Amino acid sequence: MASLSKPMFFTMTNLLVRSSFLLVLLIFGFSVSAQEIDLKAYKEKYPGNLAVYKTKKSVVTIDIKNNVPTVVTHYLDEYVILDSKIIGQFSEEEIVFSSYETIENIDAYSLVPNGTKFKKYKALDFNTRDKSPDGSVFHDDNKVTSFTYATMTEGSVKYLEYDEISHEFKFPFGFFFKSIFPIEHAEFVIDADSSIHIISSLMNNQNGLIKMSEEIVKGRRIIKFIGNDIKPLKFEDRAPSFRVFSPNVTSQISYYNEKGKRVNVLESIEDLHNWYQANLVEVENEVPSDEIKRISDSITSNSVTELDKVKAIYYWVQNNIKYIAFEEGANGFIPRQPSNVCRKRFGDCKDMASLIYSMLKSQNITSYLTWVGTRDIPMQYSDFPSTATDNHMIAVYQDKNGENYFLDATSSYQPIEIPTYFIQDKEVLMHKAVGKFELAKVPILAPEITRLVDSSFISIGDNKKLKGKAIVYTYGYYNTLIHDAYKNVKTEDRDLLVSRYNSRGNNTLKATNAVVQNIEKRDQPLKVSFDFELNNYISSYDDEIYVNMILDKEITYGEIAKDREAPLELGFQSFDTRVVTLEIPEGYKVKFIPANVNYTSEFIEYTIEYKMENNKLVSVQTVKFKFLYLQPNQFATWNEFNKIMKKSLSESVVLKKK
Amino acid sequence: MKNTLLFAGLLFVNFQFFAQSNKSTKSFYQTYDWTAQPKKYDLTAEQADEKELILFERRATELLNADDGALVEYRFLHTITRLNSDAAIEDNNKYYVSNYTADKIIYQKARAIQPDGSIIEVSNADIKESLNEEGNVEYQYFAFEGIQLGSVIEYLQLIKFEPYFKGSVFLVQSNIPKLEAHYDLITPKYLEYEIFTVNGLEKLKRDSTKIDFIKYSIDLFNVEPLRSETSSSYKANLKKIYFKLDKNYSTGKANFFNYQNISKEIYDYKFKAISKKERKLILGLLKDAELKDTDSEVEKIQKIEKQVKKEFIVLNFNINQFEDIQNIFKGKIASEAGLSNIMLNAFRESNIPFEIAITTDRTINKFYKEYEAWNFLDEILFYFPGSKMYLSPNVNSRLGFVPYEYTGTNGLFIKETKIGSISTFESKVKFIDYPSSDKSKDIINTVVSLNDELTEAKIDIERITSGYKAYFYQAYMDYYDDERKKESQTEYLNYIDKDAEVKDMEFENADTDLLGIKPYIGKGKIVSTNFTENAGNKVLFKIGSLIGPQAEMYNEKERKIPVETEFTRKYERKIIFEVPDGYKVKNPEVLNMNVIPEMAKQPIGFTSTYVIEGNKIIVTVNEWYDELTYPLESYENYKNVINAAADFNKLVLVLEKI
DSSP states (O other): OOOOOOOOOOOOOOOOOOOOOOOOHHHOOOOEEOOOHHHHHHHHHHOOOSSEEEEEEEEEEEEETEEEEEEEEEEEEEESSSSSGHHHHHHEEOOOOEETTEEEEEEEEEEEETTEEEEEEEEEEEEEEEOOTTTTTEEEEEEEEEEEEEOOOOOOEEEEEEEEEESOTSOOEEEEESSSEEEEEEEEEEEEEEEEEEEEESOOOSSSSSSEEEEEETTTEEEEEEEEEEEOOOTTTOOOOGGGTSSEEEEEEEEEEEEEEEEEOOHHHHHHHHGGGGGHHHHHHOOOOHHHHHHHHHHHOOOOSHHHHHHHHHHHHHHOOOOOOEEOGGGGGGGOOHHHHHHHHHOOOHHHHHHHHHHHHHOOOEEEEEOOOOOTTTOOOOOOOOTOOOOEEEEEEEEETEEEEEETSSSSSSSSSSGGGGGTEEEEEEEEEEEEEEEEEEEOOGGGGEEEEEEEEEOGGGGGGGEEEEEEEEEEEHHHHHHHHHHOOOOGGGHHHHHOOOOSOOOTOEEEEEEEETTTTTOOOEEEEEEEEESOOOOEETEEEEEEEEOOOOOOOOOTTTTOOSOOEEESEEEEEEEEEEEEEEHHHEEEEOOOOOEOOOEEEEEEEEEEETTTEEEEEEEEEEOOOGGGGHHHHHHHHHHHHHHTBBOEEEEEEO | OOOHHGGGSSSSSOOOOOOOOOOOOOOOOOOOOOOOOOOOOOOOOOHHSSSEEEEEEEEEEEEEEETTTTTTEHHHEEEEEOOOSHHHHHHSSEEEETTTTEEEEEEEEEEEEEEEOOOEEOOOGOEEEEOOOSOOEEEEEEESSOOOOTTTTEEEEEEEEOOOSSSSSEOOOOOEEEEEEEEEEEEETTEEEEEEEEEEEOOEEEEETSSSEEEEEEEEEEEEEOOOOOTTTGGGSOOOOEEEEEEETTHHHHOOOHHHHHHHHHHHSSSSOOHHHHHHHHHHHHHHHHHTSSOOOHHHHHHHHHHHHHOOOOOOOGGGTTHHHHHHHHHOOEHHHHHHHHHHHHHHHTTOOOOEEEEEEETTOOOOSSSSSTTTOOOOEEEEEHHHHHHHOTTTTTTTOOOOOOSSSSEEEEEEETTTTTTEEEEEEEEEEEGGGGEEEEEEEEEEEEESSOEEEEEEEEEEEEEHHHHHOOOHHGGOOHHHHHHHHHHHHGGGGGTEEEEEEEOOOGGGTTTTSSSSSEEEEEETTTEEETTTTTTEGGGGGOOOOOOOOOOOOOOOSSOOOSSOOEEEEEEEEEOOOEESSOOOGGGOEOOOOOOOOEEEEEEEEEETTTEEEEEEEEEEOSSSSSOGGGGHHHHHHHHHHHHHOOOEEEEEEE
């Protein structure tokens, strides 16, 4: 995924190793009086916290200059250090910015208690350099200004103020009412000329914690969002991005009046599309190059239907174009020429979409370049049409029945029927023609699409060894996840890979003769079969043998903690079936079979059934997850399931000598 | 790059000393080029199956007199790599070249050769540069274009650097096979390198045909890859070439970098006299440490260590402000080098005899005595001959338990001595001993009973760890906030059952300063359904799980690297199992295990015994590893002991109604 949008809302604390060869300057402090900080009271109010975010404030000032709006955001961050443990982390600060912003007027200092007063120490060692791209981006033009707070103690105030001047007034501006520290006072202010009209989207304000007000004062439109005493963000397993569940606001200029005339900026999806479509002109105008034509002709030569052709092209791009993102200035928004992407054999999401579009065009098949936001963005276009709503681009093919195929080649093993999991349930903005777009929604795929069908045929060998053969079929998103591991392993290491990544029985599992089928066939289930042996898995005493037929006990994660705050997020819905067939050893009979289990709720289904088939005992276990997000008020369901599941895992079959 | 943490002040040395006017001012590789038509390689089936294969590699370092007579260093690199998997393509299609300290790029070329023979050369315009604060190029990067499965990438560069004479290295081996590899070291004829090869690599040979300069080289074919293995020091076991400048025939001088003059350089820098002001600050610190005349030497050292590490925040990046004693006292922030300066002077002022020991991470480099250079001088430790204990400026470590990578290897020991009133030093390479296994223990005592339904185990657990076994927990106690502390303590106790909620937690010695002084003790209560299984009228009690999950080496390939562990250690477990009323244990004899390999002094072993007292079964388990390293011929023995513990972990007792 490339980040299509550029606004940055954060200054980040960075702890990377850095060396610098400055002359040794003695550190000087200046005595100042500051507002009183009652450290003891703070410590009592925020026990166990290392710092408190005393003020987190942004003021966005918007004026009309030379007939266009100018946007300047003034940031103010003020922390009180409650425990010296945090000083190391607080010492280095950096402000990251792109070519769409300029940073000015940095005022950074610490106030260190000194008797009844404070001593003020200016931050030092300021420098600005290219930021090393991180995450998924290979090259961008971001810069970073970093500086050091060299003097701080418990009870000190760390203070930072600066202006960020935006060079693009169509970009939104936003604010998060959350931090890893408790926030005493959070305030987001928009101070605009009253001729400027603003739209805002306040997300996740379920508890009404954030109060909003708007008024016109002396020709200024003042919009305020204020929150006080905000609890710190907890890091919890399998939680969605904090944007999805904690309060945040995004705003932008919808229109302004200039000499009595209304000038539209971004009020509607139409406005957004009108602005965005200019980025696609070059891609749309390019005639498919000879290379694109040649490759497309060749890979579709055996295709019968139009969908077959689309499939061949989509899969070719997945196989041959590697993800490398260059995001320099406008390149963060404008897809590269398809011929260029084809020649280079790499690109980011937009580039892949652009190539798919052109390859299809070379076969006279229409597709649409399409913007979409991934699931870690809380807003949909219909909530708030802005560059903060999307961060990704795909191509969409519509068949004759109007069915949409969401073609996202950033995933390298994606069947055509299945959109990438991270855009499920998101609105997409399809560019259909100049001035024409269509909004559609990516479906949430049913659990039946992502299946595991795992069969083990086991028998009891010498020395209480369990011997078996396993055949595992995986479908849907499971395949996109595990495919790479099998594709990249050397044939000779395949048994070892299967042995290590297998929670069947116990860790003595030794797999042999592993065979992987359909590894290059996205439309088929992946099939992995192997023989295995397990030591010390079954127990026996006298004339009895005890076998727990639920071989794989790591079905899912455990109980959800009572104080969990974040929703539980699944990447996708799924449906697993595990069948274990035990051959009853000669001379033995089945003495005890555990009870069957049948649990159904709105979100989860879980069953186990035991049955005799001739001289074989068969257990069939199914687990179905029918949700993507489980909210805190739904956790009880999960824990109820968890209890039943855990009990079902601790049941053994008893075999007795006849 | 040598460690700037420790010797920032030693980086700049004047090398004009080696300057000489000389005719040959052109690099030997100035006119080197790849062949316009790439060579065709005939690969065996096995070679063709390799996911990544280095077809050719040539590396060279060349010293040369520039036109002005000054000595310069050229670094040459030519690689040809075949990419035969998506993973190999993704690992290689983005190329970063760090040109830190580079003076000038003479040439830099890259191209991709497709399976069909077509060639795509990377144009200079596509090579991106990342600039540092001075606007200098910190590194360059580009993406290879057009890469497909089976593509070959070729890279060629010659870069001029400031010369570095003090000890460099070529890594000859990696986890990728090399068909052909060449390494050259060239000096003007009046200078000569000392070259030291390790891990079975043969010596470089002098090329007698070269009379204008001295050239040493080695030509290797089919360099076997070395793959990473569990419990091994992978990087320290790779074939490598170390080299340093050794002789200047024009002056008749030799042996520039020996441990005598290196020691002098370090001594002069670290032991330099401090100013009156600095001394006053150190004395103040010692006063705060509250040393008493009645304190033992060890107690004094501990008090000083505690005071220093409490007083100052240590940042893991180095600016000179943080190395200067006066500034550190002012800002309360120090680098590790700064902290060691303060410690050194504090020990000096309190008349505690000490030496410093300079060493290197043994998992990356072995400290070879027979090759004297700066290669192995990265980290500083303090050694106290009185107690034979070591101390590290690392903030989490404490006396006796320095970061384990710096134990069990050699170090350069430097001691201050006096001749009359003149201070001087003595130095020697000595072995840095590691604590014996009884200093790093992990003891788990459990008392277990079952509920009436025999579905839940009630466990009283006590875990006592010391030394390195406590390090991971105890050493961080002073640096955690309350939430993280609770998390760490829960993890410490629910080690035996990761799902379990631990109640009534009580901890003793949860204090970083007590590391190595007092054991870290945690107690708590767990109720869990994970320890019993229902089997008809029997109940299976998973007693083995009470020792917690165990490392295993069940599925290992043929071992290539000797076993090297982090530290020596002992495990002691005592389980008191209260057999439920009305039940008896049918198979207690499984609890007897004895795996003590026949080796001199029995350095490793696993034993388990039990006694029955009334309704209690009392199990005692011992496991010990007294050595740090085990040669290849002892590998099976080591594996058997590791696996014995993993086997015990799976033991099950059968309970039957009487």
